[in-house]
Amino acid sequence: MxxxxxxxxxxxxxxxxxxxxVHRRAYADAAVFALEQERIFGRLWIYVAHxxxxxxxxxxxxxxxxxxxxxxxxxxxGQIYVLHNRCPHRGARLCMVERGSSRLFACPYHxxxxxxxxxxxxxxxxxxxxxxxxxxDPQNHMQRIAHVASYRGFxxxxxxxxxxxxxxxxxxxxxxxxxxxDRAPDGEIEIADSSFTLEYRGNWKLHLENAxxxxxxxxxxxxxxxxxxxxxxxxxxxxxxxxxxxxxxxxFTGNEWEGIELSGLDGGHTYMTSFYNKGVLVxxxxxxxxxxxxxxxxxxxxxxxxARVLGMRRFNNIIYPNLVLxxxxxxxxxxxxxxxxxxxxxxxxxxLKGAPDEIFHRAIRFMTTLGSPASMIFxxxxxxxxxxxxxxxxxxGPWIDFSRGLDSDRRGENGSISGAASEMPMRxxxxxxxxxxxxxAA
Amino acid sequence: MLPxxxxxxxxxxxxxxxxxxxCGQFEAWLELxxxxxxxxxxxxxxxxxxxxxxxxxxxxxxxxxxxxMPRTTHLVSNIEVLESNxxxxxxxxxxxxxxxxxxxxxxxxxxxxxxxxxxxxxFRIKLKRVNLINCxxxxxxxxxxx
Numbered sequence: 001m002x003x004x005x006x007x008x009x010x011x012x013x014x015x016x017x018x019x020x021x022v023h024r025r026a027y028a029d030a031a032v033f034a035l036e037q038e039r040i041f042g043r044l045w046i047y048v049a050h051x052x053x054x055x056x057x058x059x060x061x062x063x064x065x066x067x068x069x070x071x072x073x074x075x076x077x078g079q080i081y082v083l084h085n086r087c088p089h090r091g092a093r094l095c096m097v098e099r100g101s102s103r104l105f106a107c108p109y110h111x112x113x114x115x116x117x118x119x120x121x122x123x124x125x126x127x128x129x130x131x132x133x134x135x136x137d138p139q140n141h142m143q144r145i146a147h148v149a150s151y152r153g154f155x156x157x158x159x160x161x162x163x164x165x166x167x168x169x170x171x172x173x174x175x176x177x178x179x180x181x182d183r184a185p186d187g188e189i190e191i192a193d194s195s196f197t198l199e200y201r202g203n204w205k206l207h208l209e210n211a212x213x214x215x216x217x218x219x220x221x222x223x224x225x226x227x228x229x230x231x232x233x234x235x236x237x238x239x240x241x242x243x244x245x246x247x248x249x250x251x252f253t254g255n256e257w258e259g260i261e262l263s264g265l266d267g268g269h270t271y272m273t274s275f276y277n278k279g280v281l282v283x284x285x286x287x288x289x290x291x292x293x294x295x296x297x298x299x300x301x302x303x304x305x306x307a308r309v310l311g312m313r314r315f316n317n318i319i320y321p322n323l324v325l326x327x328x329x330x331x332x333x334x335x336x337x338x339x340x341x342x343x344x345x346x347x348x349x350x351x352l353k354g355a356p357d358e359i360f361h362r363a364i365r366f367m368t369t370l371g372s373p374a375s376m377i378f379x380x381x382x383x384x385x386x387x388x389x390x391x392x393x394x395x396x397g398p399w400i401d402f403s404r405g406l407d408s409d410r411r412g413e414n415g416s417i418s419g420a421a422s423e424m425p426m427r428x429x430x431x432x433x434x435x436x437x438x439x440x441a442a
Numbered sequence: 443m444l445p446x447x448x449x450x451x452x453x454x455x456x457x458x459x460x461x462x463x464x465c466g467q468f469e470a471w472l473e474l475x476x477x478x479x480x481x482x483x484x485x486x487x488x489x490x491x492x493x494x495x496x497x498x499x500x501x502x503x504x505x506x507x508x509x510x511m512p513r514t515t516h517l518v519s520n521i522e523v524l525e526s527n528x529x530x531x532x533x534x535x536x537x538x539x540x541x542x543x544x545x546x547x548x549x550x551x552x553x554x555x556x557x558x559x560x561x562x563x564x565f566r567i568k569l570k571r572v573n574l575i576n577c578x579x580x581x582x583x584x585x586x587x588x
């Protein structure tokens with residue numbers, strides 16, 4: 001890690017990114033990381049919670065926003081608040097659990113108690129406080145983050161003072177959130193109770209780049225593709241061969257490879273078309289569960305609209321800077337930077353309300369196969385992310401290459417389009433990165 | 443209380459499972475499992491057929507996460523037979539697994555339950571459930587079965 005302490009200038013930042021190369025400092029310099037926390041995670045709209053975690057007043061979840069620890073709460077009036085998890089009295093962390101439901105947050109130190117909107121409900125022995133002490137004074141409240149907005153159940157917060165609207169930030173990538181919610185026969189989704197939390201010793205951008213990369217699977221995942229190819233079909237009785245099909249899918253055939261298209265949008269959002277084409281991973285008419293699901297969905301959407309919703313077959317959709325959604329399989333990953341070389345990835349899945357239970361079981365299965373700490377797929381990805389960081393941490397060979405596809409990318413209606421082999425998505429992410437990092441004023 | 447011989451036999455079986463994992467004898471380990479087997483996600487939820495893919499990956503395919511190959515010590519203790527019914531036993535135990543790989547060492551611990559069936563003069567595992575004490579914590583990749 002570099003010991004740079006001088007603040008980085010706009011020119012320093014611009015100097016780290018070329019059209020086809022990026023300097024290793026973007027991944028390994030603590031000063032760059034500090035600026036990212038301020039100008040990317042401190043100014044963009046960042047996903048903090050799903051409304052299905054906040055069903056009734058008092059429900060809350062605890063998470064991170066830039067370098068802060070925050071609570072996302074639902075107040076008695078039904079409104080959602082995002083609060084710093086800190087008692088304004090002596091500064092102690094208030095809430096020590098990941099999620100729960102509580103009418104009040106009480107600080108165990110001197111028993112100040114707060115409502116879910118952060119306001120101070122009471123202090124013991126109030127007569128000993130000076131006359132000027134006012135329960136209603138915002139200085140005595142849990143500090144609120146002013147900018148909070150939801151898009152169809154996905155709650156985002158923004159620490160910036162002059163943030164634009166959430167809709168402006170998301171732009172056309174809202175279509176993946178729409179698609180995820182529209183796949184529910186009842187028109188609503190619910191986050192699963194269980195999730196995984198993984199930590200890797202590498203920079204946060206490495207995970208985003210890997211999620212946008214369809215070039216690596218045939219190499220990185222060959223150790224699970226080969227045993228899956230040698231295993232008999234339908235030998236497992238617990239998941240209709242879903243796990244084996246998922247492992248197999250990383251060994252692309254030429255045709256599958258040619259069929260994949262990547263898209264990059266303004267603001268750094270990217271997505272790829274799907275490459276899972278078999279078995280329970282697609283809603284075949286021979287699959288009785290798929291038939292029941294489609295019957296329920298058609299009742300709400302009609303045949304034509306259902307065909308459009310189910311026809312949107314994409315794999316990873318990456319909402320810049322840190323949210324990875326896979327609507328087709330109801331999956332979500334949240335990348336949370338911890339230090340320049342430490343990152344947490346939270347892995348979730350959703351239940352489509354009104355769909356047969358089996359559809360939810362498949363989403364859980366998908367999450368386990370691809371996102372569990374013991375995943376035969378993701379564990380090999382994590383190994384590569386860590387090896388990249390180990391190499392990037394060393395002073396030698398400062399530039400890394402993102403040139404693949406540079407000559408063949410096309411311009412589409414909403415941004416860039418390329419084939420599977422292109423590193424266009426990483427270039428689009430770095431364009432957004434430079435844009436955020438060089439904006440002096442919030 | 444169970445006759446001492448049966449209690450001891452079960453203990454030795456559970457200890458043998460731990461030894462097979464530590465010696466990298468993953469195929470022999472898989473043979474301890476009977477060939478048949480939620481709305482809650484488990485870190486590993488696999489039947490014999492999927493475990494067989496996992497074992498092939500451990501043995502042949504040189505997975506990236508297995509370079510260098512981790513070394514483990516599985517310690518199993520506090521072995522109690524909770525239920526016995528004819529030739530079926532439910533066995534509870536506590537475990538610690540220390541995993542060394544390259545320059546790092548990790549420790550896993552928790553409780554495990556085996557459902558055993560007597561077969562061919564030994565036992566087969568119908569089901570093994572491992573409850574990690576940090577199951578809801580933050581993990582890095584777990585490569586060798588616990």
